Amino acid sequence: MEMIELKPETMIGKGLHRECYVHPDNPNRCIKVVVLRGEEETRREQAYYKFLQKRQITWEMLPQFYGVESTSMGPGAVFDLIRDADGEVGKTFEYYFESAELTEKNLIGLLTSLQALKTYLFSQNIITMSIKPKNIIYQRQDERSGVAVIIDNIGNSDAIPLASHCRTFGKIKMTRKWNKFIALLQKDYSENSLLQTQLVNKLLD
Ligand SMILES: Nc1ncnc2c1ncn2[C@@H]1O[C@H](COP(=O)(O)OP(=O)(O)OP(=O)(O)O)[C@@H](O)[C@H]1O
Ligand SMILES: [Mg+2]
Missing domain, CATH: 3.30.200.20 (Phosphorylase Kinase; domain 1)
Known part of the structure; x- marks a missing residue:
């Protein structure tokens, strides 16, 4: 080739x-x-x-x-390559959350898609390393909807990767990773007040 x-x-x-x-x-x-x-x-x-x-x-x-x-x-x-509905290359959650305006404009879609990503990872038992907003693309559909796509840092570095092979262990590991991700959003975007109130309401279950 x-x-x-x-x-x-x-x-x-x-x-x-x-x-x-x-x-x-x-x-x-x-x-x-x-x-x-x-x-x-x-x-x-x-x-x-x-x-x-x-x-x-x-x-x-x-x-x-x-x-x-x-x-x-x-x-x-x-x-x-993840593209938005309008054909533009998708932007990361970091990009959206750094802007109060973009967060507000796309709030429902951003949060709904993250909740769906959590459900997806758990139901397929997909294991990740640390989950970070710069490694998730918000594939924007329109003002109210989109898909959260994880583009980096998947896999398991454990010497004996039990979590990859056993759903029970996978769930324990991914609960910890997801909670760390939410904590990271609270720390890194503390000034994004709309995001913070919505995180508490919608994503902390
Ligand atoms: N599948 C994809 N679709 C659209 N854009 C992407 C895709 N994969 C990566 N990108 C863009 O390229 C950037 C760098 O890619 P990636 O995160 O894989 O690199 P990296 O060096 O492994 O990152 P890190 O700093 O997290 O280790 C991403 O932040 C994103 O903006
Ligand atoms: Mg990356």
Whole structure:
């Protein structure tokens, strides 16, 4: 197979370890390349994806993984690229919660989709590392609705990954991760008063 040339202007986001580009052959897929010490996380992510693929989960709130292609920046992992209903690349919950205005405009959809994400993760027994707002995309449908899609940091780093194989342990682990996520939202967006009151009302059960 031919090597994929990644152009700087097609970059859609960057984290601490990876850069994410639009796939030049398919606008609905993205390619992630490691730019700083992310090999171990990438290996764990791909192993966990293989495990989920075998289990035949539904992919409503998780991008599918399509394997690795060689690129001008090294090996690139190919995933669904999450786009809003209007075709724009989806923005993270961090982006929405940093703005009181965007939170207010999209409040119902943001909170309803997070509640649905929690239900999804628990019902499919999907295990994550820390859950962070920068790693969840709000796939905006319209003013009142959207889907929360988790794009990074799934998997289990335990030496003996009981939670991955046993729902009871999975539920215990994910309850802890979810509660930490809510606590993080309370700490990092303490100035977003609308978010804070709604968190207490809707997401603290
Ligand atoms: N499937 C996707 N669809 C749309 N945008 C995405 C997708 N995956 C990643 N992005 C964008 O690219 C950014 C970086 O991707 P990602 O979070 O996977 O990198 P990372 O370096 O592993 O992050 P971290 O700093 O959390 O370790 C995301 O914050 C998001 O803005
Ligand atoms: Mg990330």
